Amino acid sequence: MIFDYIIVGQGLAGTSLAWQLIKRGKKLVIIDSGEERTSSKTGAGLVNPFTGPKMVKTWKADVLFPYAEMFYRELEDVTGVQFFERRIIYRPFGSVEELNDWHGKGGQDNYKKFICAIRDSNYYGDYVYDPYGGVALYGYVLDMPLFIQSMKNYFLDNSRYLEELFDEKLLEIHSDDKVRYKEMEARKIIFCTGHHITNSRYFGWLPVSGLKGELLSIKMDTKFKTIFNKSGFIIPRGNGIFIAGSTYSRDDVSTDVTDRAKNEICLKLDSLIKLSYKIVGQKAGVRPVITTRRPVAGPHPEHPALWVFNGLGTKGVSLGPYFSHQLAGRLENDNNPDEEIDIKKYYSLYYESQLSR
Ligand SMILES: Cc1cc2nc3c(=O)[nH]c(=O)nc-3n(C[C@H](O)[C@H](O)[C@H](O)COP(=O)(O)OP(=O)(O)OC[C@H]3O[C@@H](n4cnc5c(N)ncnc54)[C@H](O)[C@@H]3O)c2cc1C
Incomplete structure (x- = not known):
């Protein structure tokens, strides 16, 4: 051939x-x-315009994001399957300073188009800890599997x-x-x-090199569509199932799941969400990183x-x-x-x- x-x-x-x-x-x-x-x-599929503890704008986001949206929409048409969604990603602030900082950033042209709103304290208080408010961003999620x-x-x-x-x-x-x-x-x-x-x-x-990551599937008796993201994240998948993550490990590049990662994600979750949850799954994969x-x-x-x-x-x-x-x-x-x-x-x-x- x-x-x-x-x-x-x-x-x-x-x-x-x-x-x-x-x-x-x-x-x-x-x-x-x-x-x-x-x-x-394995991946969670998040496309987030600002990442890391300092919420730095994603490299080439202005070019990459519109291209990605067009690309996945085209493949949804080809396959007849829906796997790509526009979603709000809400990041609670850690302090009043952060809130003020984002009020300033919100006016800048290169930030504006990715910001849906700066929210007041406890806007999502039924679900997450956001005593200083937070920023609601325009992002996406791909159901990777x-x-x-x-x-x-x-x-x-x-x-x-x-x-x-x-x-x-x-x-x-x-x-x-x-x-x-x-x-x-x-x-x-x-x-x-x-x-x-x-x-x-x-x-x-x-x-x-390999950078191992693990995710949990959790079940909760609640309904929301917003993705919450601070040091950890939680992505609603429907039917009461949510994906929570993630971890970053260079020591072990196997695809075995570990208790250490489970505990780490639970700690991140406990400082982010107020709701109780039940773990129903765990998976691991290895990212190829430079x-x-x-x-x-x-x-x-x-x-x-x-x-x-x-x-x-x-x-x-x-x-x-x-x-x-x-x-x-x-x-x-x-x-x-x-x-x-x-x-x-x-x-x-x-x-x-x-x-x-
Ligand atoms: C826990 C976790 C969470 C993540 N979350 C996100 C996220 O939210 N957003 C995001 O953008 N990215 C995320 N990622 C990263 C994302 O998954 C990677 O950037 C991406 O999947 C890498 O794709 P790849 O095709 O390079 O590698 P892979 O997905 O590893 O694909 C390589 C393929 O090659 C095949 N292969 C390898 N060797 C051979 C061989 N000799 N013969 C035949 N086939 C072979 C493998 O079977 C595999 O199918 C996450 C990753 C992990 C692990």
Whole structure:
């Protein structure tokens, strides 16, 4: 079988890139191991315009967010499944100073469009602790497991999906524009393998590492649609089920759930919400992160037929759509790479790794 592209991995990275290339009329196959506990099948799906304890504006939010909305809406139309929603994200303030600070920020142009309202004290007092009020932000939530499953079904229906573990040892590189894997031949192969990239013989030198995260599913006898977010978050999923998270661990990159994470999330929840809850589930996944917090994309320094798209970190839902669009253009030679995500800035690491072998 002859393809334009082979994509390894059907997480957010592989899925979004596959769609961009399909839209360009390219013939491709996705090979995915079918692993159950991936980052994309675990993630909470939040798209938040301001993040971290200091509520810093998300990098490129003005470009990434509208693009992501268009992208997921288009795929909802294609699959006939609804997985993407606009939601208010409410963040209670921790002090009067924070309240005053946000009143100031609310007037600035680059903040305004993401702020729905600055709320007075106890606006959501039936649900959360907000004695100093809080800020209601325009955000989104993607049901990540549903998105990945719906797209897998779409790829299967269109004969573009193969469920098996890709074995790099069987990859033959014939030229700068031809690879062969078993009975498949393609112009390029793109590795979108998340944190598994660390074990790759071709891309293991990239500075991607695993950042484990765990989430709880909880049941509560209440109804609200707003997402509450402070040091932890709670996302209503419907039918009394809510997703609560999250944790960040570099010590253990297994996908086993732990009591330590459960207790950490409960502590965060107890300082955020006033309601009682029952834990009904727990899951873990490993995010592929780079310390610069930017994704990475582009060709291997010595094998131009081998490409990578990785490092979506903690923000894959908003980064995946826009940067897959850019990468598809680059693969098809009709745009230049964004320097911030270009793999070329890491090439020196590759040459160093070759010297030390
Ligand atoms: C607890 C948690 C909460 C999160 N919350 C959010 C959030 O609220 N918002 C947000 O934007 N992001 C969130 N994320 C981050 C988000 O999940 C990641 O940015 C994103 O999923 C990474 O996608 P990926 O495709 O690069 O990797 P992955 O999802 O890991 O996908 C890689 C795929 O490659 C496949 N694969 C790997 N090796 C092989 C091989 N050899 N052969 C075949 N297949 C292979 C795997 O099976 C997998 O399907 C969260 C992550 C976690 C863990």
